[in-house]
Amino acid sequence: MTDVNAAFVRDLVGRGLERREAMWLVEEFSPGADADAARAVELAGTRRLAGEPLQYVIGHWPFRTLDLDVDLRVLIPRPETEELVSLALKALVSSQATSPLVFDMGCGSGAIGLSILSELAERGISATVVAVDSSIDALDVARRNAIKHALHAVSFVNSSWFKDLDPSLQGHVDLVVSNPPYVGESEFEALDPVLRHEPYGALVSPSSSGVEGFKDLEIVVRESINWLRPGGSLVCEHGSTQADAVVQLATSTGYANVVDVADMAGNARVLIARKPLT
Numbered sequence: 001m002t003d004v005n006a007a008f009v010r011d012l013v014g015r016g017l018e019r020r021e022a023m024w025l026v027e028e029f030s031p032g033a034d035a036d037a038a039r040a041v042e043l044a045g046t047r048r049l050a051g052e053p054l055q056y057v058i059g060h061w062p063f064r065t066l067d068l069d070v071d072l073r074v075l076i077p078r079p080e081t082e083e084l085v086s087l088a089l090k091a092l093v094s095s096q097a098t099s100p101l102v103f104d105m106g107c108g109s110g111a112i113g114l115s116i117l118s119e120l121a122e123r124g125i126s127a128t129v130v131a132v133d134s135s136i137d138a139l140d141v142a143r144r145n146a147i148k149h150a151l152h153a154v155s156f157v158n159s160s161w162f163k164d165l166d167p168s169l170q171g172h173v174d175l176v177v178s179n180p181p182y183v184g185e186s187e188f189e190a191l192d193p194v195l196r197h198e199p200y201g202a203l204v205s206p207s208s209s210g211v212e213g214f215k216d217l218e219i220v221v222r223e224s225i226n227w228l229r230p231g232g233s234l235v236c237e238h239g240s241t242q243a244d245a246v247v248q249l250a251t252s253t254g255y256a257n258v259v260d261v262a263d264m265a266g267n268a269r270v271l272i273a274r275k276p277l278t
């Protein structure tokens with residue numbers, strides 16, 4: 001690091017930023033002697049010191065193999081969702097679909113669908129992704145990320161879940177994958193205030209069937225079965241307290257091979273279920 005940039009780090013640390021984050025911002029904007037970049041790093045420091053998540057301040061963040069643009073319009077993709085993608089890929093590859101059709105429900109930044117598209121392409125499998133979100137702002141970010149990574153086999157649909165999707169696709173989808181909002185309204189109040197910077201509608205879902213934050217999960221689990229082909233998979237992230245309810249719902253909806261997989265911390269967090277072959 002140059003002496004000039006080291007001085008920027010000292011200044012940010014002096015203003016109260018952690019040294020690691022100060023270095024991150026300086027490396028990102030590399031101010032040096034450039035006046036615009038110097039202003040950018042100062043502004044970034046001010047935003048971070050005001051509590052805005054580092055990912056939004058930097059404006060992009062790694063997710064699996066992709067560097068995704070992120071801003072206040074989308075959820076910051078989480079490490080546990082990287083595990084969801086691993087499980088989704090495993091489900092797809094085991095089904096031996098040669099050119100799978102994938103629905104990414106509630107796509108946000110596009111993290112899940114774009115990763116699946118990109119990682120399947122690395123294995124020589126050309127998938128098609130339909131990325132769905134009720135937020136036009138989120139779709140804008142996802143579209144930009146698709147262009148950034150030259151991922152073209154994806155269409156973006158503004159829809160509340162399955163409502164406005166092409167009905168001719170019913171019964172033809174190989175994989176429905178989703179990380180829907182699942183935080184309960186009252187749980188949200190107790191969460192780290194840093195989460196208040198993320199879109200409320202990306203995190204919080206109303207209660208349903210006596211379970212906090214369950215409404216959107218319930219819709220995705222109930223309706224996916226109509227869109228999956230026989231043998232197709234649903235892979236869905238959920239909250240750690242919702243495992244019993246989501247497994248029960250999937251079983252009573254008529255899915256087969258219903259399992260719930262724990263995350264690295266040992267909490268049940270991902271539902272995997274198949275539409276029966278007959």
Ligand SMILES: C[S@@+](CC[C@H](N)C(=O)[O-])C[C@H]1O[C@@H](n2cnc3c(N)ncnc32)[C@H](O)[C@@H]1O
Pocket residue numbers: 074075076077078081105106107108109110111112132133134135138159160161179180181182201202203216
């Ligand atoms: C938890 S975020 C997940 C974002 C992204 N898939 C990820 O994992 O980083 C949930 C996403 O669902 C979207 N969403 C919320 N309600 C929806 C609805 N009724 N229909 C479609 N998408 C919805 C939100 O806008 C948000 O982008």
